[in-house]
Amino acid sequence: MSFLLWLRATLILLLIAANTLLHAIPLLAAALVKAVLPFPPVRRAFDPLLTGIAESWIGLNSAMMGVFTGTRFQVEQDAALQRDGHYLVLANHQSWVDIVVLQKVFNRRIPLLRFFLKRQLFWVPVLGLAWWALDFPFMGRYTRRQIAKNPELGRRDMEVTRRACEKFRDIPVAVMNFVEGTRFTPAKHAGQASPYRHLLKPKSGGVAFVIDAMGQGLHAVLDVTIAYPGGRPTMIDLMADRVPEVCVRVRQRPIPAELAAGSYQDDRAFRARFQQWMNGLWEEKDADLEWFLESR
DSSP: OOOHHHHHHHHHHHHHHHHHHHHHHHHHHHHHHHHOOHHHHHHHHHEEEEEHHHHHHHHHHHHHHHOOOOOOEEEEOOHHHHHOOOOEEEEEOOOOOOHHHHHHTTTSSOOOOOEEGGGGGGGSTTTHHHHHTTOOEEOOOOOOOHHHHHHHHHHHHHHHHHHHHHHHSSSSEEEEEEETTTTHHHHHHHHHOOOSSSSSOOOOOHHHHHHHHGGGGGEEEEEEEEEEETTTOOOHHHTOOOOOOEEEEEEEEEEGGGGOOTTTTTOOHHHHHHHHHHHHHHHHHHHHHHHHHHHH
């Protein structure tokens, strides 16, 4: 990378850090009051304030990216978005840039995106406390081998998910799920023997659990496809203005009535139906990615 590109990336990084500190101070102050006075009326009063601060932070970050980069965003939307809706947002995952893209596309158009985070991220300076204040759920994210040795670990994560979803029933929310469970790489794709050209296999269990836990509280699924015709970028690529174009397709999908309630863990027939539905979404997403990449 040339000196000028490094200078650009460093400048953007410093501005994002300054923006983060600027917004973190009032956010953490409000979070402290919310923690000291954990009563429903206080919570209802402070949640919109905390969300507004987070949306302001995202808005400034997106504006800076627009000023300092020439990245073109092509967004195709087949959805009637509501700021006070209750959505489950599903997307493919290729890069940390995906999060920046999702925030730019949806900020102040739907409720604040909330991700399920690894528990270790709580200790990230400033951001960890901010995520906690905004009710981002922290989970262990244990491997199958760890859960096989100690099933209590899996039950612990399921309980965290259930408590978070119960809390989300009472507030406008957009629960974000990268269904593949990890970022796409050719090595992971080959290791899975994935039947899709541009995607890893979808992990349906987490999606089923959120739908079951939130019951009728979800309005719809927002199915998001993200494509980078110039190749999978890193965050440094974005800051250095090396991401020429981002293509996004948003489809609003109803949650099939037969999948809105059922035991994914215990009912084999229900699990098969749910996986078939997810596989159908993934086949269409794979075709969308092929079209975006081949037409550029």
